Amino acid sequence: MILDDALLATLLNAKHIVVFTGAGMSAESGIATFRDAGTGLWEQYDPSVLASSQGYRADKALVWGWYEWRRMRVLRAEPNAGHIAVAELTKRVDQLTLITQNVDDLHERSGNTSVIHLHGSLHSPRCFTCARPYTFPDGIPNEPVGGRRLEPPQCNHCKGTIRPGVVWFGEMLSEAAWKQAEQATLTCDVFFSIGTSSLVWPAAQLPVMASANGAKVIQVNPGATALDNKAHYNLRGKAGEVMPALLDALIAH
Numbered sequence: 001m002i003l004d005d006a007l008l009a010t011l012l013n014a015k016h017i018v019v020f021t022g023a024g025m026s027a028e029s030g031i032a033t034f035r036d037a038g039t040g041l042w043e044q045y046d047p048s049v050l051a052s053s054q055g056y057r058a059d060k061a062l063v064w065g066w067y068e069w070r071r072m073r074v075l076r077a078e079p080n081a082g083h084i085a086v087a088e089l090t091k092r093v094d095q096l097t098l099i100t101q102n103v104d105d106l107h108e109r110s111g112n113t114s115v116i117h118l119h120g121s122l123h124s125p126r127c128f129t130c131a132r133p134y135t136f137p138d139g140i141p142n143e144p145v146g147g148r149r150l151e152p153p154q155c156n157h158c159k160g161t162i163r164p165g166v167v168w169f170g171e172m173l174s175e176a177a178w179k180q181a182e183q184a185t186l187t188c189d190v191f192f193s194i195g196t197s198s199l200v201w202p203a204a205q206l207p208v209m210a211s212a213n214g215a216k217v218i219q220v221n222p223g224a225t226a227l228d229n230k231a232h233y234n235l236r237g238k239a240g241e242v243m244p245a246l247l248d249a250l251i252a253h
C-alpha cells in the first residue's frame with residue numbers, strides 16, 4: 001500500500017485516534033456479517049425479526065438458539081491481522097479509543113481491553129425480566145454445525161428467561177456507551193472507520209460528527225460506502241491487509 005506523506009504526517013501527529021469498526025473488521029476471522037448470518041437452520045428466518053424483542057417473545061428457543069450458534073462461531077474464531085494491528089497501534093499512540101458495532105470479542109482477545117460496544121455483546125447476556133447479568137458456564141458448548149433451537153437459561157434471581165446482551169432492532173443504544181463514543185468522537189483528531197457500511201444509525205453519525213469537528217477521517221473498506229464522500233482518505237482494501245501495512249509504515253518512519 002502506498003501511504004502518502006500527508007496521511008503519514010496526520011498519523012504521526014495525532015494526539016487522539018478513534019478507531020470505529022463494523023462487521024468487515026471480523027470478516028477475515030470468518031464471522032459472517034449480520035445480513036449473511038442466515039445459513040443452515042436460520043436460512044428461513046429474517047434476521048431482523050430474530051433480532052428483536054417481538055421475535056424473542058414469539059419464540060424464545062428459536063432466538064436463543066440463533067444467538068448461541070453465533071456465539072459458538074465467535075468463540076471458535078480467532079482475531080485476524082486487522083484486529084492485531086489495531087491493538088498494536090493502541091500501544092504506539094498517545095490515546096486511542098476503540099468503538100465497535102460488533103457484538104463479538106475479537107478486539108478484546110487481540111489485546112484491546114477497553115472497547116465501547118455500541119451494539120452490545122454476545123458475551124454479556126442478561127435477564128429479560130429483571131435485567132440482571134447472567135454468566136455463561138465456562139467452555140465452548142458443543143453446538144451443532146447448523147445450529148438448533150435452544151431454551152434460554154433461567155435467571156438465578158427472578159427465574160425470568162435470559163436474553164442476549166445485544167441491542168435489538170427497535171431498542172436504544174446504551175446511553176453510557178453512546179456518550180463515551182460521542183465524547184471520543186468530538187475530541188479526536190483522527191477517526192478511522194473500518195469495515196462498516198455506514199448505513200446503520202446512529203452509529204454511522206460518528207464519522208460524520210468527527211469530520212464536522214475537524215478530525216481527519218480515514219476509511220478502510222474494500223468497497224464503496226455511504227461515507228466515501230465525507231472521508232478524507234478512502235483506503236480500499238481489507239482491514240487485515242491495510243491496517244498491518246499502515247502500522248508497518250508508521251513503525252518504519
Ligand code: APR
Pocket residue numbers: 021022023024025027028033034035101102119194195196197198199200220221222223224225237238239240
Ligand atoms: N475489511 C474491511 N471491510 C470489509 C471487509 C474486510 N475484510 N469485508 C467486508 N467489508 C466491508 C463491506 O464492504 C461493508 O461495507 O464491511 C462492511 C460491512 O457492512 P455491514 O454488513 O452493513 O456491517 P456494519 O456496517 O457493521 O453493520 C452495522 O447493522 O446489522 C446491524 O447491528 C448490526 O452492527 C451491525 C450494524
